[in-house]
Amino acid sequence: MIRRLTTLTLAAALGVSGAGFAASAAPPSSAAPPVFVDGHGLTVVSQPAWVGANERTFVFTVRTPHVPAYSVMEGQVSGDHVIMVTLPEGYAESTARYPVQYHLHGHPDRPNTVANLRLFEETTAGVPLITVAPNGSGRGWYTNWVDPPAALGPQNWETFHLDQVIPFVDANLRTVPRRDGRAISGHSMGGFGAFHYAEHRPDLFAYVGSFSGGLDLLSQEQRAAVVATTQLAGSGTPTVPVDAIFGVPIWPLDGVWNRESPAQHVASLRGMGVAMYTGNGGDMTVNPVQAIVENRAWATNVVTRDHLIASGIPHTFIDYGDGSGWAEGCTGKHAELPCLLADMNHFVDLLMATLTHS
Template sequence: MKVLTRAVLRGATALVGVVALCGMFGPPAQAATAPPHFADGFGLTVVSQPRWADDKKRTFTFTVRSDQVPAYSVLPGQVSGEHTIMVTLPSGYDGAAATRYPVHYTLHGAPEYPEAPRNKVITERSTEGVPLITVTPNGGGRGWYSNWVNPGELGRQNWETFHLDQLIPLVDANLRTIPAKEGRAISGHSMGGFGAFHYAEHRPELFRYVGSFSGDLDLLNPEIRAAVVGSEVLSQNGTPTVAVDAVFGPPVWPLDGVWNEQSPAQHVGSLRGMGVAMYTGDGGDLTVDPILAVAENRVRQTALVTAANLTAEGIPHRFVDYGDGSSWAEGCTGKHSQQACLQADMDDFVKLITK
């Protein structure tokens, strides 16, 4: 599958030559020594301009404020209302050149920071030599990539609106992107896997590919409901904590309509025509690191339900069920949130979207 070889850019009257995800990439230009500058817009205020993460000058972070999530439950070191965004550029990216690049939005899990060192490592390794921009937005320790039903004292928690209606156009306005469905992919791990499918199902006009890495895809599953409720009330997912009905409303019948409506596994029909991929292990030896082993074993069930529904809808998809991980990647033992497993997931997904 190819994202595109040429794209009609919005507002343009002629076809613009672009870098295709299929690898049609000429000699790289010299990368700029300074990271790109971002201007305010689309309801976002840039409070910290991009800064390189290291001397390789491929990855930078910048910080924005959003009127859609003006405050949120923070992890240690975070400032409520300030959202760090991590961006990895392709080697040779030149903001002054005519070349445009596809963008891969990848969503972190909970509780995690978008700029966590392992996220940077996984992204940079998977995109080495690949003409692809990768954007990792802040999803909070319990944002669940959704517009919350009952945010309470935190105020508006419209994470979906923040990411889809504000961040995507901000990135397109400030980087050399292909600003169209054909030039976008989205993926995520755990809570982020839910978010990737949730966003792709709600806004299929935005994305060409979607991927889940051990994602929480079935909100009808009582174990996943328990995990969401746990994330709302545990301080490890951010402070202050919130009520159990904050994100999706009450989790019990007959008041659980939002849970049912927002469950990706049961609403796969809108993914038709999109490249779809899911990756999961089975936990391996459940007596070793049992919490993460059981967590992976249970999210696997949500992937099985999603795969069955995709098949029933006649929607082609790639489903990598790698069991104990022994045949998937060195160091992967099939547990939840293992870096070796996630690296292999990301490597495979990037190859899929760049064929």
């Protein structure tokens, strides 16, 4: 049975959920969060500290040579990578191991926002699941960049997340450190990242989920959206050249764009749980920017669905249209928190029916 969620009125615009909050010192009587140890190429800059009143979620900061600096948004420190983790209730008193869901934020969001805190805690209440949200920068696009600017150094986001963060989390928390105990999901840019990572490393994940992800890099509209993120100061400063991430987006120099497009490369997802969630933008005269962004994301999801069907790969495709039948307060537009809560609520139920857990 799908768990019921309280309707929330907080909505994010284009993936922006507000500035990241700082960790606060826990009251003296509270249990301390876990202590993390350097490893797998990561250096712990700040130890876990609770956020929120439930003492389930903490944030900590690491540094990595794979992304030694990055374009920063307000409140960020270049090179400092904040990671937010939500633990199951009773983690400290238990000896059990738990499956992990890695969730990738959208553009130009960040992991440690009030909206993401509510998204993770409310959808996993009473669920034996750890959620990990790593920093992906405002424009990281969850890939190893083709030509990063020298001022930033390497932008190997994929290597950072898959080869460092995952084994680092397994080493520091009581996880089920296997494919059958691990899933990946993401919203918008993060939905692209989730499919991108799952297709590249199917050995790591038993389930993949995209919430309004931009999944088709062959789409000229999607390419324009990615290019736009390189030039928007709101995505982080400094801005970067248009070809820094995936190379030149124009034929015949667009080989990386074609190769890294999730929609056309679904074959490696065979045997993995696959889920996609998207609205169609609803009433285009209301909040038209959010409506158009969601409608174009919907189009990339339809292309991906068609490739999954052609490949004979079972999947869940939730097209909730204008949102009226999906969740109260959801109008089918991009980055609406009521829509995302319903997406995540449904996806967590799929995970817990599949992943190994206590």
